[in-house]
Amino acid sequence: MPADRSQGGRPTISEVAAEAGVGRATAARTLGGYGYVSPELRERVLAAAEKLGYRTNALARSMSTGVSHTLGVILADIGNPFFAGVMRGISDASRARGFDTIVLSTYERLDEEVAATDVLIDKRVDGVIIASAAVGRDEVKHIRAAMGRGIPIVLVDRAVTPLDLDTVVIDNRGAAREAVEVMISAGHRRIGFVWGPSSVSTPVTRRALLETARNVWTDGERLRGYLDALDDARIPLDPELVMTGPKTEEWATQEVARMLALPDRVTALFCTETDAVTGALRAVRAAGLSCPRDISLIGFDDSAWAAVMEPPLTMIEQPVRQLGAKAAEVLLDVLDGGEPRHEVHTLSSRLITRASVAPPGKGTFYSQQSKP
Amino acid sequence: MPADRSQGGRPTISEVAAEAGVGRATAARTLGGYGYVSPELRERVLAAAEKLGYRTNALARSMSTGVSHTLGVILADIGNPFFAGVMRGISDASRARGFDTIVLSTYERLDEEVAATDVLIDKRVDGVIIASAAVGRDEVKHIRAAMGRGIPIVLVDRAVTPLDLDTVVIDNRGAAREAVEVMISAGHRRIGFVWGPSSVSTPVTRRALLETARNVWTDGERLRGYLDALDDARIPLDPELVMTGPKTEEWATQEVARMLALPDRVTALFCTETDAVTGALRAVRAAGLSCPRDISLIGFDDSAWAAVMEPPLTMIEQPVRQLGAKAAEVLLDVLDGGEPRHEVHTLSSRLITRASVAPPGKGTFYSQQSKP
DNA sequence: CTGTTAGCGCATTCAA
DNA sequence: TTGAATGCGCTAACAG
Numbered sequence: 001m002p003a004d005r006s007q008g009g010r011p012t013i014s015e016v017a018a019e020a021g022v023g024r025a026t027a028a029r030t031l032g033g034y035g036y037v038s039p040e041l042r043e044r045v046l047a048a049a050e051k052l053g054y055r056t057n058a059l060a061r062s063m064s065t066g067v068s069h070t071l072g073v074i075l076a077d078i079g080n081p082f083f084a085g086v087m088r089g090i091s092d093a094s095r096a097r098g099f100d101t102i103v104l105s106t107y108e109r110l111d112e113e114v115a116a117t118d119v120l121i122d123k124r125v126d127g128v129i130i131a132s133a134a135v136g137r138d139e140v141k142h143i144r145a146a147m148g149r150g151i152p153i154v155l156v157d158r159a160v161t162p163l164d165l166d167t168v169v170i171d172n173r174g175a176a177r178e179a180v181e182v183m184i185s186a187g188h189r190r191i192g193f194v195w196g197p198s199s200v201s202t203p204v205t206r207r208a209l210l211e212t213a214r215n216v217w218t219d220g221e222r223l224r225g226y227l228d229a230l231d232d233a234r235i236p237l238d239p240e241l242v243m244t245g246p247k248t249e250e251w252a253t254q255e256v257a258r259m260l261a262l263p264d265r266v267t268a269l270f271c272t273e274t275d276a277v278t279g280a281l282r283a284v285r286a287a288g289l290s291c292p293r294d295i296s297l298i299g300f301d302d303s304a305w306a307a308v309m310e311p312p313l314t315m316i317e318q319p320v321r322q323l324g325a326k327a328a329e330v331l332l333d334v335l336d337g338g339e340p341r342h343e344v345h346t347l348s349s350r351l352i353t354r355a356s357v358a359p360p361g362k363g364t365f366y367s368q369q370s371k372p
Numbered sequence: 373m374p375a376d377r378s379q380g381g382r383p384t385i386s387e388v389a390a391e392a393g394v395g396r397a398t399a400a401r402t403l404g405g406y407g408y409v410s411p412e413l414r415e416r417v418l419a420a421a422e423k424l425g426y427r428t429n430a431l432a433r434s435m436s437t438g439v440s441h442t443l444g445v446i447l448a449d450i451g452n453p454f455f456a457g458v459m460r461g462i463s464d465a466s467r468a469r470g471f472d473t474i475v476l477s478t479y480e481r482l483d484e485e486v487a488a489t490d491v492l493i494d495k496r497v498d499g500v501i502i503a504s505a506a507v508g509r510d511e512v513k514h515i516r517a518a519m520g521r522g523i524p525i526v527l528v529d530r531a532v533t534p535l536d537l538d539t540v541v542i543d544n545r546g547a548a549r550e551a552v553e554v555m556i557s558a559g560h561r562r563i564g565f566v567w568g569p570s571s572v573s574t575p576v577t578r579r580a581l582l583e584t585a586r587n588v589w590t591d592g593e594r595l596r597g598y599l600d601a602l603d604d605a606r607i608p609l610d611p612e613l614v615m616t617g618p619k620t621e622e623w624a625t626q627e628v629a630r631m632l633a634l635p636d637r638v639t640a641l642f643c644t645e646t647d648a649v650t651g652a653l654r655a656v657r658a659a660g661l662s663c664p665r666d667i668s669l670i671g672f673d674d675s676a677w678a679a680v681m682e683p684p685l686t687m688i689e690q691p692v693r694q695l696g697a698k699a700a701e702v703l704l705d706v707l708d709g710g711e712p713r714h715e716v717h718t719l720s721s722r723l724i725t726r727a728s729v730a731p732p733g734k735g736t737f738y739s740q741q742s743k744p
Numbered sequence: 745c746t747g748t749t750a751g752c753g754c755a756t757t758c759a760a
Numbered sequence: 761t762t763g764a765a766t767g768c769g770c771t772a773a774c775a776g
Contacts, residue, residue, distance in 0.1 A: 010521060012769055023747040028770065035772090036745055053517075058494040059434050060769035063752045068431065070474070070495070079460030079693065081453045088451030091477055100474050100491060102442070105463060119472060122430040123442070145425075149382060249676055278676040285680065304621055304650040305677035308657065321451065384753055395763035400754060407756090408761060432753035435768050 011052040020048035031056060062124065071331065072120030072128040073103045074113060081274070082301055082320060083131065086156060089324025090129060097332050099126070108133045108216065114142040120151075127152040127331045129324075133216060137162045152334045156327040158217040164342045166334070168327040170349045172218050175316050176225025178351055179298040180270050182314070184233045187359040188268040188296060191230075192259045193242045194252055195276030196223045206237050222272045222300070241266055243276075252279025253286075260287045260295075267360040271299035277306075277313070292358035302352050312354035319347050383424040392420035403428060434496065443703065444492030444500040445475045446485060453646070454673055454692060455503065458528060461696025462501060469704050471498070480505045480588065486514040492523075499524040499703045501696075505588060509534045524706040528699040530589040536714045538706070540699040542721045544590050547688050548597025550723055551670040552642050554686070556605045559731040560640040560668060563602075564631045565614045566624055567648030568595045578609050594644045594672070613638055615648075624651025625658075632659045632667075639732040643671035649678075649685070664730035674724050684726035691719050 017027035022041050029035035030045040031054065037045070048054075062068040071094050075083040087103060094101055102125060104116035110133055120128055128151060134140045140163055147153060147165075155167040183191055196219045197209050209223065223242075230237055240262060243255040252275065259266040260283060269284075271277040277299035284295050291297055292311060299306075302317035326345055334340050389399035394413050401407035402417040403426065409417070420426075434440040443466050447455040459475060466473055474497060476488035482505055492500055500523060506512045512535055518525060519537075527539040555563055568591045569581050581595065595614075602609055612634060615627040624647065631638045632655060641656075643649040649671035656667050663669055664683055671678075674687035698717055706712050 014769080024770090025747055025749095025772090026745085028772095029746090032771070038745060041746080055490070055493050055521075057496060057769055059431055059440065059496050060752090061771075062431050063435055063754095063769075064771040066752080077460065078450075078463055079457050081456060084453060084456030084459075085451050087456075087475075088449065088477065091450055091475065095476070100476065100495065102472050102474050103459075103463065104467070104472065105460065118427070121427055123472065124429060124431050149427075275676060278680050281680040303677070304647060305675070305681075308650050308653040308681070309677075310682040386753080389763095396754090397756080397763055397765095398761085400756090401762090404755070410761065413762080429753055432768095433755075435753075435770095436755045438768080 010057075011049075011054045012057070013054070016045060016049045016052055016054045019052055020044040032061070066124075068124050068126055069099050070123070070125045071099050071101045071328065072116075072123070072125035073101050074116045074120070074128065074130040074132070075103065075105055076108050076131055076133065078103050078105045081303070082318070083157075085320030086131070086324035086327075089321035089326075090156075090328045091324070092321070093325040093328035094332070099328075099332065106133060110134060110139060117142045117146055121146060121149060125151070126335055127154070129154050129156050129327050129331060131155070131157040132160050133158075134160055135215070135217060152331055152340065154327045154331040154334075156323060159344060160217070166330045166340055166342060167344045168323055168330065168347065169344065170318055170323065170347050172221035173225040173228065175300075175349045175351070176222040176270070176272070177228045178225075179314075179316055180226050180229035181232070182351065182353075183268040183270065183296055183298065183357060184229060184235070186268075186296060186357050187361075189233075189235050190238075190264060190266045190360075191226075191235075191241065191268040191270055192256065192266040192280075193223065193226050194256060194269055194271040194280050195219075195243055195247055195273050197242065197244050198247060205239065209237075209239070209242060219272060226270060247273070247275075249275040249279040249282075252276045253282045256280045256283035257286065260284070260289065266295070268296040268357070269298075271297065274299070274301045274303065276300075277315075292356050293361075296357040296360075298351075298357060306352075307354065309356075311356050313356045314354045315352050317350045317352050319349065322347055381425075382429070383421075383426045384429070385426075388417060388420045388424055388426050391424060392416040404433075438496075440496050440498055441471050442495070442497045443471050443473045443700065444488075444495070444497035445473050446488045446492070446500065446502040446504070447475065447477055448480050448503055448505065450475050450477045453675070454690070455529075457692030458503070458696035458699075461693035461698075462528075462700045463696070464693070465697040465700035466704070471700075471704065478505060482506060482511060489514045489518055493518060493521060497523070499526070499707055501526050501528050501699050501703060503527070503529040504532050505530075506532055507587070507589060524703055524712065526699045526703040526706075528695060531716060532589070538702045538712055538714060539716045540695055540702065540719065541716065542690055542695065542719050544593035544721075545597040545600065547672075547721045547723070548594040548642070548644070549600045550597075551686075551688055552598050552601035553604070554723065554725075555640040555642065555668055555670065555729060556601060556607070558640075558668060558729050559733075561605075561607050562610070562636060562638045562732075563598075563607075563613065563640045563642055564628065564638040564652075565595065565598050566628060566641055566643040566652050566671075567591075567615055567619055567645050569614065569616050570619060577611065581609075581611065581614060591644060598642060619645070619647075621647040621651040621654075624648045625654045628652045628655035629659065632656070632661065638667070640668040640729070641670075643669065646671070646673045646675065648672075649687075653681075664728050665733075668729040668732075670723075670729060678724075679726065681728075683728050685728045686726045687724050689722045689724050691721065694719055 017024040027045050030037045030042045106112040159167045298314045300316045302315035306313040306315045385399050386396050389396040399417045402409045402414045478484040531539045570587050641652050670686045672688045674689035678685040678687045
């Protein structure tokens with residue numbers, strides 16, 4: 001017997017049927033909106049339902065249909081504006097098609113991701129969207145397990161190579177490359193990479209870099225794009241110009257300060273995240289340098305703030321909501337009976353040119369303490 | 373018979389029981405973690421469950437217990453960084469106590485809020501957290517209905533006066549008042565209010581203002597705080613200095629431009645939202661004015677960006693996550709059997725003083741087109 | 745077209 | 761302690 005099911009009388013279909021003087025099936029049919037019911041009975045049922053304040057019990061319905069009309073979403077951090085935007089896209093697209101969403105944040109921890117997957121399986125969501133922190137083959141067991149249970153899954157923002165799943169991303173590598181190319185074209189050769197590989201033992205080799213960059217797919221891609229641009233311009237990689245360590249705004253400031261203090265210091269900064277941008281800017285200011293006179297900068301994830309900065313910042317804009325919306329649509333299409341295409345959908349980002357890039361010029365020759 | 377319940381064999385408790393050679397009740401007891409089971413049988417059941425890859429069906433469990441361990445959350449917009457932060461607080465606090473969350477955005481539309489409430493009732497969430505767009509007595513029927521059904525509800529970010537519910541907010545009025553007082557102390561008397569009342573017919577009277585400010589509770593409170601500060605300083609309200617119309621960054625820019633073009637133009641701006649801040653800044657820049665030399669500014673919702681602006685912006689910081697966490701805790705306490713206290717929990721915000729406020733000084737005498 | 749009947753998977757008496 | 765039986769509210773055959 002159920003525990004203390006909350007008081008407020010929640011009439012069931014049987015009660016409505018009784019009130020209307022019809023069989024439960026008839027009531028169920030009209031209330032459930034399926035099967036045939038004569039207009040007169042339909043009216044009586046509706047009236048009874050209205051009178052009793054009947055509300056269908058989605059749980060019970062899911063029990064017998066096996067469909068919950070609920071999607072599970074696993075993100076790195078719902079509090080992060082980027083993921084919040086993605087979530088909005090998912091949410092809007094889902095609701096438009098009658099689905100609700102349960103969101104879980106992992107904070108980039110694999111164990112949390114596994115736990116989240118279990119929770120969603122238990123709650124019998126119809127499908128799952130994941131921005132996974134997994135990379136290696138042995139890190140995707142939970143996803144494979146869910147797939148094995150027949151749960152449709154779509155990846156968003158981050159591809160997971162060992163998995164053959166529908167995936168919605170942007171061309172991170174290309175976007176990064178383009179940004180760095182812009183700086184190179186402006187004449188820069190000492191370009192810092194802010195916020196990427198998380199832990200690398202010094203001295204940092206190119207291989208070690210790409211190795212650690214496995215951490216998060218997007219970071220690795222952006223690093224590759226950075227290297228692509230460097231390679232094309234025959235600029236050798238200087239590990240000193242790549243940030244390593246914790247991905248926090250504070251640490252980004254530290255690292256940029258270090259790059260700024262180098263004998264042959266950086267003249268441009270490529271930031272892979274919003275917090276990396278603000279962290280970098282803090283270091284630039286603290287060093288008494290000015291952007292773009294002394295330091296050029298381009299970063300990921302445009303926002304209203306970037307446009308009102310002095311100078312207005314050249315940024316890479318991601319189609320945040322569309323990323324989520326597309327992921328939801330692909331998933332819902334599968335739920336509607338469509339065949340999973342197992343393809344990678346690449347949405348396009350955009351480099352918004354403003355005023356934070358200039359030739360290295362005279363600024364380069366200022367000492368890093370040129371200002372009072 | 374269920375529809376095409378996804379293939380991947382999802383073993384039930386009965387199957388596990390069979391595999392273990394025990395009664396279903398015994399299997400249910402060990403798997404459900406209740407009642408007494410001898411160690412040996414317990415072992416056998418666990419082994420069988422492991423072998424079959426058993427996962428409890430939370431839906432079925434909810435059916436018989438009447439508890440879903442799911443919270444419903446209704447916010448204005450999950451894509452908005454403020455609400456995303458609140459959501460993170462809710463999410464973290466809930467998960468820590470074994471609850472998951474279904475989030476729904478209303479975009480400030482009452483009909484969406486009503487629909488969201490219905491969805492949550494249907495899905496049998498155990499409790500609901502709402503940042504409601506409702507204000508008047510006739511706008512809270514859906515909340516009353518949910519309450520009548522015995523669903524615990526907690527309000528977050530926005531109080532709803534006609535309702536006697538646990539509510540978690542900050543002192544918006546006090547925070548606004550403090551900010552405006554700071555500007556007044558600096559010598560300002562022409563202070564613009566950016567982003568608040570949504571639609572007011574000109575001419576705008578003080579009464580009409582407060583009337584329309586009903587739109588969203590926080591807006592009303594912030595407007596009251598602004599008026600409080602003005603009243604205290606015996607500065608008469610000039611309706612021309614209050615923004616009306618759509619709450620978009622673009623419109624904020626328009627309105628501020630208008631205030632800047634006034635014969636006796638504003639010398640300070642109080643912005644109630646992040647987008648109002650950036651919108652205002654755009655207008656200031658476009659007018660060739662500089663902050664804080666010509667225009668002082670304080671706005672709501674501090675962010676990493678505000679600190680790296682030129683000048684660093686003086687902002688009001690809200691305890692975003694705590695707002696959500698506290699709401700979730702209050703709700704969960706009730707679900708744990710605690711009595712609803714029906715009280716308003718006011719968390720404190722903080723004015724972060726940086727450099728965007730200065731005396732009106734010389735800037736005041738510049739023409740609004742003093743720059744090339 | 746309508747009503748009867750039988751589950752969905754689990755929790756929970758109640759006897760054994 | 762354990763197992764058999766019953767019900768949660770709804771959908772879905774099936775018969776009438």
